[in-house]
Amino acid sequence: MPLVLERRADAGGWALLLSPLLAVALTLASSLVIFWFLGQDPWRALRVYFLLPLSDSWGLQEVAVKATPLVLIAVGLALCFRSGNWNIGAEGQFLIGAICGGGVAVWSHGAGGPWVLPLMLVAGALGGMLYALIPAVLKTRLRVNEILVSLMLVYVAEFLLDWLVRGPWRDPMGFNMPQTVTFARDATLPLLFEGGRMNLGSVIALVVVVAAALVMARTLKGFEIRLVGDAPRAARFAGFSDRRLTITVFAVSGALAGLAGVLEAAGTVRQLLPGFSPAYGFTAIIVAFLGRLNPVGCLVAGLFIAITFIGGENAQIILRLPRDMTLVFQGLLLFYILACDTLVLYRLRPAPRRSTA
Amino acid sequence: MSRAAPVAETRPVPRALESAVAREEGIALHLRGLCKSFGTARVLEDVDFSVRAGEIHALLGENGAGKSTLMNILGGIYAADSGGVEIAGRAVSINAPAQALSLGIGMVHQHFRLAGPFTARENVALAAGALPELRGRGRLEARLSEAMARTGLEVPLDRPVERLSVADRQRIEILKALSLGARILILDEPTAVLTDEEAGRLLALMRKLAEDGHAIVFITHKLREVIAAGDRVSVLRRGRMVLEGRPVAGIDAETLARAMMGEEAVARTDPGPAAPRREPGEVLLSAEALSVAADAGQGGVHAVSLSLSAGEIAGIAGVGGNGQQELAEALVGLRPMSAGRLVLKGRELSSAPVGARRDLGLRYIPSDRARFALALNAPLSHNIAAGEVRTGALGRALLSPGRLRALAARLIAAFDIAGATAGGARPVRLLSGGNAQKAVLARELDDAARLIIAHSPTRGLDVAACRHVHDRLLEAAGRGAAVLIISEDIEEIMALSDTIHVMSRGRLTSPQGPRPDRAAIGRLMLGHA
Numbered sequence: 001m002p003l004v005l006e007r008r009a010d011a012g013g014w015a016l017l018l019s020p021l022l023a024v025a026l027t028l029a030s031s032l033v034i035f036w037f038l039g040q041d042p043w044r045a046l047r048v049y050f051l052l053p054l055s056d057s058w059g060l061q062e063v064a065v066k067a068t069p070l071v072l073i074a075v076g077l078a079l080c081f082r083s084g085n086w087n088i089g090a091e092g093q094f095l096i097g098a099i100c101g102g103g104v105a106v107w108s109h110g111a112g113g114p115w116v117l118p119l120m121l122v123a124g125a126l127g128g129m130l131y132a133l134i135p136a137v138l139k140t141r142l143r144v145n146e147i148l149v150s151l152m153l154v155y156v157a158e159f160l161l162d163w164l165v166r167g168p169w170r171d172p173m174g175f176n177m178p179q180t181v182t183f184a185r186d187a188t189l190p191l192l193f194e195g196g197r198m199n200l201g202s203v204i205a206l207v208v209v210v211a212a213a214l215v216m217a218r219t220l221k222g223f224e225i226r227l228v229g230d231a232p233r234a235a236r237f238a239g240f241s242d243r244r245l246t247i248t249v250f251a252v253s254g255a256l257a258g259l260a261g262v263l264e265a266a267g268t269v270r271q272l273l274p275g276f277s278p279a280y281g282f283t284a285i286i287v288a289f290l291g292r293l294n295p296v297g298c299l300v301a302g303l304f305i306a307i308t309f310i311g312g313e314n315a316q317i318i319l320r321l322p323r324d325m326t327l328v329f330q331g332l333l334l335f336y337i338l339a340c341d342t343l344v345l346y347r348l349r350p351a352p353r354r355s356t357a
Numbered sequence: 358m359s360r361a362a363p364v365a366e367t368r369p370v371p372r373a374l375e376s377a378v379a380r381e382e383g384i385a386l387h388l389r390g391l392c393k394s395f396g397t398a399r400v401l402e403d404v405d406f407s408v409r410a411g412e413i414h415a416l417l418g419e420n421g422a423g424k425s426t427l428m429n430i431l432g433g434i435y436a437a438d439s440g441g442v443e444i445a446g447r448a449v450s451i452n453a454p455a456q457a458l459s460l461g462i463g464m465v466h467q468h469f470r471l472a473g474p475f476t477a478r479e480n481v482a483l484a485a486g487a488l489p490e491l492r493g494r495g496r497l498e499a500r501l502s503e504a505m506a507r508t509g510l511e512v513p514l515d516r517p518v519e520r521l522s523v524a525d526r527q528r529i530e531i532l533k534a535l536s537l538g539a540r541i542l543i544l545d546e547p548t549a550v551l552t553d554e555e556a557g558r559l560l561a562l563m564r565k566l567a568e569d570g571h572a573i574v575f576i577t578h579k580l581r582e583v584i585a586a587g588d589r590v591s592v593l594r595r596g597r598m599v600l601e602g603r604p605v606a607g608i609d610a611e612t613l614a615r616a617m618m619g620e621e622a623v624a625r626t627d628p629g630p631a632a633p634r635r636e637p638g639e640v641l642l643s644a645e646a647l648s649v650a651a652d653a654g655q656g657g658v659h660a661v662s663l664s665l666s667a668g669e670i671a672g673i674a675g676v677g678g679n680g681q682q683e684l685a686e687a688l689v690g691l692r693p694m695s696a697g698r699l700v701l702k703g704r705e706l707s708s709a710p711v712g713a714r715r716d717l718g719l720r721y722i723p724s725d726r727a728r729f730a731l732a733l734n735a736p737l738s739h740n741i742a743a744g745e746v747r748t749g750a751l752g753r754a755l756l757s758p759g760r761l762r763a764l765a766a767r768l769i770a771a772f773d774i775a776g777a778t779a780g781g782a783r784p785v786r787l788l789s790g791g792n793a794q795k796a797v798l799a800r801e802l803d804d805a806a807r808l809i810i811a812h813s814p815t816r817g818l819d820v821a822a823c824r825h826v827h828d829r830l831l832e833a834a835g836r837g838a839a840v841l842i843i844s845e846d847i848e849e850i851m852a853l854s855d856t857i858h859v860m861s862r863g864r865l866t867s868p869q870g871p872r873p874d875r876a877a878i879g880r881l882m883l884g885h886a
Contacts, residue, residue: 227735227743230735231731234731236711237691237711237723238743238747239710239712239715
């Protein structure tokens with residue numbers, strides 16, 4: 001029977017919330033089938049993937065450690081995307097944040113004090129912000145496409161990091177390894193609990209989520225972001241300046257990505273080295289959309305994606321499944337969320353009986 | 358395309374008989390019991406409608422009456438929930454626009470469906486892609502030149518469509534439909550975008566096509582045109598056919614208006630007492646030699662000087678595409694001026710941003726509300742608040758949801774916006790055209806409005822909604838605001854304006870005398886004065 005897609009006139013708010021949940025459920029269901037094909041006991045595999053990370057303090061803390069940068073970056077991207085600005089270069093801003101903050105740590109090594117950590121955080125956020133302003137200013141002044149510029153600046157940041165850790169910032173006692181010194185105590189974030197790696201960064205991420213949710217829901221700036229994103233012309237003629245908003249949202253998302261970078265450097269890795277980021281800045285794009293471009297949604301989505309990362313590590317160790325399974329999950333999830341969104345906005349109906357004159 | 362089993366076999370006998378009768382009478386298109394709902398809203402209820410070959414059948418209805426839905430079903434864009442469509446007596450189902458084309462249904466939409474950067478020839482070829490029998494350039498060319506010869510329409514075929522006037526684009530739409538073999542031609546408010554003279558020419562063309570044996574469905578709001586051009590008329594009100602296929606000869610405007618709006622509405626739209634003459638006050642706006650540079654496809658504005666006083670309504674008449682859009686945008690601050698001076702309330706504002714101008718009381722009702730004035734997916738309350746929110750009246754950094762709702766509730770009541778929930782939480786896209794325009798008015802005609810630029814404020818609106826818009830503009834002028842109306846509708850300009858200007862090829866001219874007549878304005882519009 002042929003089917004047609006028909007736009008729903010009344011796609012409600014509840015349905016938009018339902019669709020990510022449905023997508024997660026479908027991903028889990030599909031993964032059962034995949035595990036079965038891989039010759040695993042599906043239920044055991046599912047436990048290893050999705051429950052084991054949540055079953056002890058170490059696992060939970062690891063999930064938080066992975067989720068922190070994802071959530072921080074995604075919240076900034078959500079504001080940016082909501083206003084119709086496409087910052088695809090959060091990965092670059094993340095690295096620049098780590099470089100600026102890490103630079104403070106390297107420079108103050110051996111001559112530190114309690115001022116080092118705050119200075120690092122400020123330097124990281126500022127660095128990310130300034131780096132994000134490059135595409136923003138080019139967009140507003142010269143109408144250069146921000147997607148291309150922000151994306152290509154990622155590679156610039158990667159090479160800069162590469163050069164720094166192989167050149168001027170290389171640890172003199174590091175057996176020629178391309179990495180900086182391990183940060184001193186006053187350049188690292190305090191851990192929250194014994195027996196894990198969760199640090200102050202996760203708390204900062206939570207605060208940012210709450211603040212961003214308030215900004216979006218209750219402030220003039222949030223109103224402006226939504227209006228400009230929904231109808232840029234209408235917003236312009238209501239007297240809002242879309243250029244200034246472009247600068248603002250790029251600055252905010254860059255600062256948050258930079259902050260995430262320095263938190264990762266000072267809290268989790270504690271030194272700079274190539275391959276420092278497992279592409280957090282790109283994965284955060286998925287998180288932002290999975291979270292419906294809503295700060296609280298980004299928190300939930302970030303935690304879920306973090307679980308698949310940790311679960312993937314568990315599965316490698318316990319089930320000897322390849323690491324690519326994690327990517328398969330993330331791909332499936334994105335696929336299902338797009339499909340569910342379509343079915344929320346449209347409905348399938350049997351096509352009317354075909355008879356052609 | 359595969360031929361399905363003969364439909365008549367599966368139908369009860371009386372229908373088949375009826376169809377045979379239909380063929381005899383030359384009924385080109387017959388709709389039976391068409392129903393359509395969107396969610397819980399019933400848009401069409403049991404609609405019957407028929408057109409004969411060789412006639413112009415006018416379809417009247419207010420905004421939101423269901424005309425566009427009906428036409429979209431015929432065009433293969435929507436599927437009906439129930440009911441049947443017959444073409445030349447044969448039951449068909451139309452599942453895609455291409456299918457509508459191959460059945461000989463041609464649509465001329467209110468908003469043209471042409472690809473701007475392509476030429477007329479290319480646009481026709483694009484549409485012909487759906488019809489296998491027209492593949493190959495030679496055949497299509499032949500059809501196109503035949504259609505041009507038959508209709509006597511002359512349009513530039515090799516210039517990008519976006520550089521052509523609205524009237525030319527409409528002609529291309531008509532030629533396109535005819536070249537693709539349309540026998541049933543549906544024109545959705547075709548005169549809304551035309552000047553009086555162009556509209557007259559279009560009506561003559563429609564008559565000619567009807568005499569050629571085409572079936573013409575003419576959707577309109579204008580009673581005058583129905584009586585002038587229609588053979589039969591049907592009236593749709595709130596999704597029901599309240600008047601079906603009555604000969605125009607035996608009907609008067611009064612009856613039609615009543616059918617269209619219902620009894621009570623007619624009483625309300627009777628012309629009230631003439632607006633009291635307003636004494637012009639201080640000069641609020643003065644533009645001196647304002648120019649806007651021409652850019653791709655647009656002619657720009659040349660040295661326009663204009664002055665507007667408090668309480669005055671000035672009208673700018675003219676055929677669309679003569680610089681009106683550019684002038685309006687330059688006044689509002691959405692487009693830079695290339696030369697000249699703009700003074701608002703004694704302040705030089707030639708390069709001030711929109712926000713600064715709004716703070717001085719400048720308001721704008723753009724001609725294309727869906728694209729320029731409204732965020733369609735945002736709630737009505739946000740759309741209404743978009744103007745005032747910057748002033749801090751709804752909370753400075755932190756917005757107050759309570760005040761937002763209260764503002765929406767007050768304005769929904771004051772401007773009588775139908776289809777809205779009390780707090781204005783539903784998105785604007787669910788409103789009909791007239792009610793969406795009311796939402797724009799509600800936002801723009803606030804108490805702080807001092808200078809209002811209204812560009813085609815009633816385009817595409819029904820009689821009652823037009824009346825509403827005009828009343829509000831008069832009210833605003835009565836409160837001491839200056840109003841500039843830019844419109845292609847001479848009636849509208851003449852009915853409302855204290856002073857009248859005419860825009861032609863980017864220049865502004867003013868006819869002689871305090872109350873110029875239509876002929877004088879018409880001559881200026883064509884640039885012959």
